[in-house]
Amino acid sequence: MAEPQSNAPKRADAGAPTSGVIHVRTRLTADFTVIANALAQRRGSAVTIGVAAYISSLPDGTPVSIAALCEHFTEGEILISRALRELEAAGYLERRRERGPGGVIRTRTYFYDVPDGCPPPTPPRPRRSRPSPAQDVPAPRTAPQAPEPSAPSLSEAELSEADEQAVTILASLRVLDPRLILSRRDVAELAPAVARWLSAGVGPAQITRALTARLPDRLLTRPARILAFRLNEAPLPVPTPAASPSPPPVLPWRTCHGCDRAFRSATGGRCRDCRAAASGEDLRAAC
Numbered sequence: 680m681a682e683p684q685s686n687a688p689k690r691a692d693a694g695a696p697t698s699g700v701i702h703v704r705t706r707l708t709a710d711f712t713v714i715a716n717a718l719a720q721r722r723g724s725a726v727t728i729g730v731a732a733y734i735s736s737l738p739d740g741t742p743v744s745i746a747a748l749c750e751h752f753t754e755g756e757i758l759i760s761r762a763l764r765e766l767e768a769a770g771y772l773e774r775r776r777e778r779g780p781g782g783v784i785r786t787r788t789y790f791y792d793v794p795d796g797c798p799p800p801t802p803p804r805p806r807r808s809r810p811s812p813a814q815d816v817p818a819p820r821t822a823p824q825a826p827e828p829s830a831p832s833l834s835e836a837e838l839s840e841a842d843e844q845a846v847t848i849l850a851s852l853r854v855l856d857p858r859l860i861l862s863r864r865d866v867a868e869l870a871p872a873v874a875r876w877l878s879a880g881v882g883p884a885q886i887t888r889a890l891t892a893r894l895p896d897r898l899l900t901r902p903a904r905i906l907a908f909r910l911n912e913a914p915l916p917v918p919t920p921a922a923s924p925s926p927p928p929v930l931p932w933r934t935c936h937g938c939d940r941a942f943r944s945a946t947g948g949r950c951r952d953c954r955a956a957a958s959g960e961d962l963r964a965a966c
Contacts, residue, residue: 712736715792718771726754727762731771734790743788746901755897757858770794841870848873848883852906855891858898865903872910 695701712735721728733751734743741747748759766772773789849866852859861869876886890906898905930943937953949957 713792717793721769724758724762724765726752726758727765730759730762731766731790734772735792743790760858760860841867842874842877844877844883845870845873848886849906852887852890855887856894858894859891859902859906861903861906865901869903869906869910872907876910 712732714732714735718731719728729752730748733748737743745756745759745763748763749756752759763772767774771791771794773791775787775789776784777787779785846866849861849869852861873886877883881889890909894905930945932941933944933947934941935948935950935953937949937957940950940952942950948954
């Protein structure tokens, strides 16, 4: 006898959730990135998590400046710079100014999988071939050398000598436009031009309006370049206050020849009433 069959649908797996996401896992053996759940599930901006995941997937040496990230993402400079600041505040990202070969100061970016403040990893040393037992002699140890104190960068020295009012004007531009974020080097380079405008008699409010007015919706270059271009122009003319009109001259007092009444006149003669009466008599005589 044939076995009984049922047309009822099969029961779902008891272990599968009844709602929410169901993962379909695939074991990856290449081209993947490991991200901590603390970062992937971080509350806040999705742009920040996306930027962090993208930076984590990049090989060492890839540029991660705001301009480079804007070329990859559709978000503008404001959201990208805000995401970098959030990652830097949370400890995932660190930007250091280091002295490279030849004394050149450059900014290097370190990205941490776990924001525990660990120092950046040192580059791996080249492997050496293992010596034979006859040559296995320990190398003499050298005393560790104390690190030389780093000299202040050129921007810091220039910034300390810059005009204090010019530095204040440049640092306060980000209050009016958050996109005008200037580094210490940018402020040190732009401060002399602002000081020239101040010495020409242009007030701080006029300088701020000249630097922040009619900016493009999307800055395709560094804000310091746009400010430098505007500061290279001639300083704005300072409007001179209009001279107050001089009061009319005061006429001397005269005595009317008709009624002996005092009135002001430059030549004398008759007052206004006597002249009007005389003109009325002339009209009646003419009629």
